[in-house]
Amino acid sequence: MKVLSNNSMRPNRLERHLKQQHRTRVLKTKEFFSSKAESLKRMRLDKSGTYPTASFEIAFTIAKQKKAHTIGEELMKPCVLKTSQIILEEDAEQKVKSISLSNNTVKRRIDDIAADMKSQIINKIELSPFCH
Template structure:
């Protein structure tokens, strides 16, 4: 890992993890297979960056963790965060309603 401006690799690592997180969010948002990140998105990014910015920038893209390795865990973390927020709101509220669908359709 390369050293960041502060003399540590932390800044670089944080940016690559953030990039992987953002890619994973888009994959989840568009309801695509978790493997699409490594099979399509990352190769496209590598080609585009190589053409536009050169091989140095391409090396930085290669440092991004493969999305397929992180998508499932990131989706789980986002899901847990949403669940915790909803539970907090319910616990703080004096009243709440629950609406259920009576449909028997599977």
């Protein structure tokens, strides 16, 4: 994934980036990109906007248990998949299959959770009457 600087966010530079780096998406409509953005938001945050989706919850559980990050894909995902096959319908099975629990994803999720917790603590300390 490439991070663009603020200077790169100008419309003409974004258009050039799209044409050079993502040739297959040049002819896509604005709705395509809007739906992609919404999909990414749904993957990152849950309805309350605080705790992210299933992969975050599983990553948080792995971190609390101090287990290897690979346990998500090796043990937890197959168990959840089998349970969804037994209890729920096929649609739920497909949703479970789409949950990313690779070692790198779990590490990234744990890092995101840690950063969020740190910022919440800092905000509470700053708002504390004892801080001023």
